[in-house]
Amino acid sequence: MxxxxxxxxxxxxxxxxxxxxxxxxxxxxxxxxxxxxxxxxxxxxxxxxxxxxxxxxxxxxxxxxxxxxxxxxxxxxxxxxxxxxxxxxxxxxxxxxxxxxxxxxxxxxxxxxxxxxxxxxxxxxxxxxxxxxxxxxxxxxxxxxxxxxxxxxxxxxxxxxxxxxxxxxxxxxxxxCADLDAAEFAALTTMAAAGVGMPSMAGRFLIGRPGSDERLLRQGLLRRIDAYGIDTALALIESRSPVAATAQDLSRALRDASGxxxxxxxxxxxxxxxxxxxxxxxxxxxxxxxxxxxxxxxxxxxxxxxxxxx
Ligand SMILES: Nc1nc2c(ncn2[C@@H]2O[C@H](COP(=O)(O)OP(=O)(O)OP(=O)(O)O)[C@@H](O)[C@H]2O)c(=O)[nH]1
Ligand SMILES: [Mg+2]
CATH class of the missing domain: 3.40.50.300 (P-loop containing nucleotide triphosphate hydrolases)
Structure with missing residues (x-):
């Protein structure tokens, strides 16, 4: 991973x-x-x-x-x-x-x-x-x-x-262009707490019933920051990094790491x-x-x- x-x-x-x-x-x-x-x-x-x-x-x-x-x-x-x-x-x-x-x-x-x-x-x-x-x-x-x-x-x-x-x-x-909202940040925090990483096959990230809130949120995350962004975000939240304390902080960290x-x-x-x-x-x-x-x-x-x- x-x-x-x-x-x-x-x-x-x-x-x-x-x-x-x-x-x-x-x-x-x-x-x-x-x-x-x-x-x-x-x-x-x-x-x-x-x-x-x-x-x-x-x-x-x-x-x-x-x-x-x-x-x-x-x-x-x-x-x-x-x-x-x-x-x-x-x-x-x-x-x-x-x-x-x-x-x-x-x-x-x-x-x-x-x-x-x-x-x-x-x-x-x-x-x-x-x-x-x-x-x-x-x-x-x-x-x-x-x-x-x-x-x-x-x-x-x-x-x-x-x-x-x-x-x-x-x-x-x-x-x-990363600009995570509160719901996306909360979902990432929950995934990090559960020790759920980004699967190597991005499609496996899309769990939940088609059309369900969970699946839509995950689709949105893939579209907005893609697999590497999700993986980076989870690693930063898991390590309790201060750059991932809030949705704004985490978005800024991703933007700063974008090159x-x-x-x-x-x-x-x-x-x-x-x-x-x-x-x-x-x-x-x-x-x-x-x-x-x-x-x-x-x-x-x-x-x-x-x-x-x-
Ligand atoms: N993972 C990833 N996907 C990206 C990146 N930049 C763009 N994309 C995706 O690539 C697709 C095309 O992006 P666009 O910015 O529309 O590219 P374009 O060259 O204007 O494309 P066309 O107008 O379709 O020719 C979209 O799905 C974007 O989300 C990136 O840095 N990383
Ligand atoms: Mg275009």
Whole structure:
């Protein structure tokens, strides 16, 4: 029977806030550090030109776009758990997420792509990865809880990483969304007290008459935290761990063990690249404005990095 197999951690709130913040976040030193991007980060792009310049509305709109929250697009083969992943990123890391099938405009807003793998690496996974900007993609092995124990998921992720030539982070997006209610917690507590473990065949967990409260509750538990989540929860309650004292505590422990909070670091490490590409976009808007004859000298001065208008 698989055990919890994973250290329970808390206190990920600070990291979560850092990733959810706008990309400027007060940080410096990425690939883009020009006067233009510094002014954009400080929200004073329009101050760089004469107040009467026709570039003011262009710079105001471009500046607003530069400061928009970080947008992550979740991609992967159908059924890999993309929608659940999108929810986990929203709920755990406060990110603005473009889920699967959220349209062309959504895709145009993406700053970073999160590729969800599941099970064995397929040709479609490689093709998808090859189609994404390599400096702004993060690859995860989703449904890591389905590998029996966490170490096995880590091993699979490591094999995928070697084959793809990029790090692959094991995550359980389902556990990242764990939100047990009082009835579920009470049922788990009763099972733990009776020494009832999670059977190796998940179907055997479904005891009780079809349609009975007991069976519905067990079906709900499987759907909401699956076998590994149930097993982990029972082990924590049985060991009288303080992280499993209440339904809220236990849900938090499962979420913390999901691997999703651990993505904050790798996501944060890509902020410099995101800022760089946002400056590229800003420069495009200025080049278009110059080409359209809107205060061409002003636009060219900004593009050349001449700084604040005199
Ligand atoms: N055990 C486990 N199941 C998961 C996990 N993430 C998603 N699932 C389940 O996998 C199924 C598909 O999840 P979705 O999030 O809808 O995946 P999707 O890629 O959007 O799927 P489609 O829209 O059907 O292509 C659902 O039954 C989820 O509950 C996970 O981390 N662990
Ligand atoms: Mg879906």
């Amino acid at each position: 698989p055990g919890p197999g994973r250290e329970m951690r808390g206190g990920s709130d600070d990291e979560e806030a850092a990733v959810g913040a706008p990309v400027n976040g007060g940080r410096r030193g990425g690939p883009a550090g020009s006067e233009l991007s510094v002014a954009a980060e400080q929200g004073r792009l329009a101050d760089l030109v004469d107040p009467g310049s026709p570039l003011v509305p262009v710079l105001t709109a471009a500046g607003r776009r530069f400061l928009r929250p970080l947008h992550v697009q979740v991609v992967g083969r159908p059924g890999t758990g993309r929608d659940t992943m999108a929810r986990a990123l929203r709920e755990r890391l406060s990110l603005t997420v473009i889920g699967p099938g959220e349209g062309e405009q959504g895709a145009a807003d993406a700053d970073l792509w999160l590729l969800v793998l599941a099970g064995l690496l397929r040709r479609a996974d490689r093709e998808l990865l090859a189609s994404l900007p390599s400096d702004r993609v993060l690859v995860v092995l989703g449904k890591a809880d389905t590998h029996g124990d966490w170490d096995s998921a880590v091993a699979v992720a490591s094999t995928c990483a070697t084959r793809l030539g990029t790090p692959v982070y094991p995550v359980s997006q389902l556990l990242a 999703v909070p651990d993505l904050a670091g790798p996501l944060g490490a890509r902020v410099g690249h995101i800022r760089y590409w946002r400056e590229v976009e800003l420069r495009c808007r200025l080049e278009e404005a110059a080409a359209a004859g809107l205060d061409r000298p002003g636009a060219e001065r900004l593009l050349a990095g001449a700084g604040v208008a005199g």
